[in-house]
Amino acid sequence: MSTSTDEARLEEQFEAVIARHERIEPRDWMPEGYRRTLVRQVAQHAHSEIIGMQPEGAWLTRAPSLRRKAVLLAKVQDEAGHGLYLYSACETLGVSRAELTRMLIDGRQKYSSIFNYPTLSYADVGTIGWLVDGAAICNQVPLCRTSYGPYGRAMIRVCKEESFHQRQGYELLMTMMSGTDEQRAMVQESVDRFWWPALMMFGPPDDASPNTARSLAWGIKRNTNDELRQKFVDMTVPQAERLGVTLPDPDLRWNEERGAHDFGQPDWDELTRVISGAGPCNAERIAHRRRAHEDGAWVREAASAFARATKEPGRDRAQVEQAPGSSLRDPDGRVETR
Amino acid sequence: MNQHTSQHESVYDGLVEDHGDVSGQWAFGTSFEDPLAGVDTTMPEGVDGADLAAYCLGLGDDALVLSHRLSQWCSRAPDLEDDIAIANIALDLLGQARLLLARAAAADPAVVPVLPEGSPAPDEDRLAFFREAGELRCTRLVELEHGDFAHLVVRLLLFSTARLALLHRLAGTRDPVLAAIGAKGATEVTYHRDYAARWVVTLARGTEESRRRLLAALDELAPWHPEQLDTHPVATRLAESGAGVDPAATAEEVEGVLAQVLEEARCPWPEAPRRGGVRGRTGRDGMHTEALGRLLAEMQVVARAHPLGRW
Numbered sequence: 001m002s003t004s005t006d007e008a009r010l011e012e013q014f015e016a017v018i019a020r021h022e023r024i025e026p027r028d029w030m031p032e033g034y035r036r037t038l039v040r041q042v043a044q045h046a047h048s049e050i051i052g053m054q055p056e057g058a059w060l061t062r063a064p065s066l067r068r069k070a071v072l073l074a075k076v077q078d079e080a081g082h083g084l085y086l087y088s089a090c091e092t093l094g095v096s097r098a099e100l101t102r103m104l105i106d107g108r109q110k111y112s113s114i115f116n117y118p119t120l121s122y123a124d125v126g127t128i129g130w131l132v133d134g135a136a137i138c139n140q141v142p143l144c145r146t147s148y149g150p151y152g153r154a155m156i157r158v159c160k161e162e163s164f165h166q167r168q169g170y171e172l173l174m175t176m177m178s179g180t181d182e183q184r185a186m187v188q189e190s191v192d193r194f195w196w197p198a199l200m201m202f203g204p205p206d207d208a209s210p211n212t213a214r215s216l217a218w219g220i221k222r223n224t225n226d227e228l229r230q231k232f233v234d235m236t237v238p239q240a241e242r243l244g245v246t247l248p249d250p251d252l253r254w255n256e257e258r259g260a261h262d263f264g265q266p267d268w269d270e271l272t273r274v275i276s277g278a279g280p281c282n283a284e285r286i287a288h289r290r291r292a293h294e295d296g297a298w299v300r301e302a303a304s305a306f307a308r309a310t311k312e313p314g315r316d317r318a319q320v321e322q323a324p325g326s327s328l329r330d331p332d333g334r335v336e337t338r
Numbered sequence: 339m340n341q342h343t344s345q346h347e348s349v350y351d352g353l354v355e356d357h358g359d360v361s362g363q364w365a366f367g368t369s370f371e372d373p374l375a376g377v378d379t380t381m382p383e384g385v386d387g388a389d390l391a392a393y394c395l396g397l398g399d400d401a402l403v404l405s406h407r408l409s410q411w412c413s414r415a416p417d418l419e420d421d422i423a424i425a426n427i428a429l430d431l432l433g434q435a436r437l438l439l440a441r442a443a444a445a446d447p448a449v450v451p452v453l454p455e456g457s458p459a460p461d462e463d464r465l466a467f468f469r470e471a472g473e474l475r476c477t478r479l480v481e482l483e484h485g486d487f488a489h490l491v492v493r494l495l496l497f498s499t500a501r502l503a504l505l506h507r508l509a510g511t512r513d514p515v516l517a518a519i520g521a522k523g524a525t526e527v528t529y530h531r532d533y534a535a536r537w538v539v540t541l542a543r544g545t546e547e548s549r550r551r552l553l554a555a556l557d558e559l560a561p562w563h564p565e566q567l568d569t570h571p572v573a574t575r576l577a578e579s580g581a582g583v584d585p586a587a588t589a590e591e592v593e594g595v596l597a598q599v600l601e602e603a604r605c606p607w608p609e610a611p612r613r614g615g616v617r618g619r620t621g622r623d624g625m626h627t628e629a630l631g632r633l634l635a636e637m638q639v640v641a642r643a644h645p646l647g648r649w
Binding site for chain 2: 050053054057060061062063064065066067068069070073074076077080081083084087122172175176178179180182183288289291292295296297298299300301302303305306309
């Protein structure tokens with residue numbers, strides 16, 4: 001019986017930390033459900049960064065100016081960096097990067113549904129920055145105060161960089177709108193395609209979101225899906241006006257009484273289909289990631305073999321510098337957690 | 339600089355901008371780290387503008403095309419750390435390309451493709467996006483389609499070893515812009531060469547499979563290497579006027595560094611004849627591989643569809 005009393009006491013302490021809005025740290029006791037929920041959310045977030053490199057990265061080779069090419073390259077590189085911080089945060093919960101990667105490519109873990117839409121014109125690079133990164137920021141800023149320390153700290157850095165990406169995206173669209181008629185049409189067409197999927201990024205409506213209540217109680221989430229979606233719409237409407245594009249929602253209007261915009265509902269069946277794997281690009285995104293991972297296996301194996309060989313004294317007398325980063329990695333590419 | 343650039347962020351901003359606020363927002367930065375404030379952009383006396391332009395195009399096109407090849411690796415690297423490193427190298431080379439193409443345009447405006455009246459495209463973008471393959475002056479090594487990761491690191495080793503030797507010497511030449519690019523670029527390319535050399539040694543001595551792939555990449559790429567060190571009348575004349583470096587003068591250093599890395603990797607230098615040109619002409623003469631046309635078709639597609647576009 002003493003075990004369960006201990007557990008009850010630990011749980012009480014845990015709840016007290018949450019109630020005081022303080023952080024839970026990796027070595028602290030935490031309920032298994034809390035840990036599981038966090039792993040699911042942080043991994044999904046990390047996977048989104050990594051899968052998110054694909055739709056924009058596809059335009060690196062076609063960027064129409066050297067400056068835009070550099071900006072896009074730096075952005076996609078930032079996404080890889082965000083993936084790294086978030087995988088590291090996830091590893092503090094006892095799951096390795098290699099395991100998480102396997103769960104992603106086996107389809108056992110998800111990533112943001114938005115990346116299952118294709119990027120069809122250069123304007124999409126701007127629209128993703130403006131709307132998709134904008135929605136991500138709305139989702140993520142409250143997470144800087146999330147109850148799990150490593151996740152919250154990773155989010156502070158991610159948010160700072162994301163807000164810069166959003167400005168860059170908006171600036172690209174502004175520049176294109178000051179260009180030719182074809183460019184303006186390209187921007188409008190891109191916004192037409194991304195508006196509804198961007199609204200879906202906040203997840204299903206509150207009454208259909210099974211995990212929200214528990215996550216709010218644990219301080220993992222700080223706002224409901226609908227609250228964040230509203231905030232995003234209110235933030236975006238004046239930006240769209242300034243840009244000179246029309247948001248494709250006939251029901252969108254200011255509601256004086258509520259002090260907020262009324263807006264139409266996204267096609268929730270579409271979201272369900274995309275999440276369940278039937279979106280326009282799901283198969284390609286996962287296949288790309290799987291191919292990269294499998295194509296790199298021989299390199300990761302070589303790095304570990306070389307690190308082992310050069311570490312053993314006597315076996316290899318030549319003192320050669322270690323492979324890049326190899327000392328931290330096992331054959332699956334897992335980085336040891338510090 | 340001519341009027342096109344004034345409508346666009348100046349290419350030289352990368353050399354002089356204050357990184358205090360803006361680039362701090364990026365995880366890795368978007369351009370040069372060391373501001374070279376007050377770079378003198380006047381033409382040095384006694385240097386032929388057309389020669390200087392041709393020389394800058396050669397070095398600029400090398401950087402542009404290899405940066406493009408590296409960017410094709412994005413989201414495909416063996417590990418996230420390598421994805422980040424490869425993107426970093428691609429960004430550095432892109433920065434060098436921008437400066438070198440802009441310098442070429444300033445040295446000889448006649449090299450810049452003419453676009454319809456009203457096009458806001460700056461000169462360096464006109465050069466990157468509106469020239470035909472035969473007008474590019476890169477060596478053929480950088481154009482080749484990419485292969486596996488061994489191919490990537492071997493090409494990067496061959497390229498960055500030759501380029502670093504050249505950049506070091508450029509830092510002491512008479513053209514102030516080339517000298518600044520040489521000094522700045524040498525710091526960057528030192529890291530590129532180090533990254534490539536470490537991986538070459540690692541793959542050569544990792545597993546049987548990695549060694550087999552490394553040797554195959556070396557066999558494939560070594561025959562394209564000597565072209566990087568070829569002398570060329572343009573380089574000879576510029577070297578004589580003190581505004582450029584003849585790559586042939588770097589050959590001993592380059593071969594020495596490569597021999598050292600390959601010794602560490604326990605790999606022999608492949609005994610294969612160098613790749614020939616077409617009637618004696620190679621990359622610096624505008625005679626390229628089939629791969630370059632395909633690369634440009636993709637790289638230029640959006641820019642060419644909108645010659646009056648603003649980006």
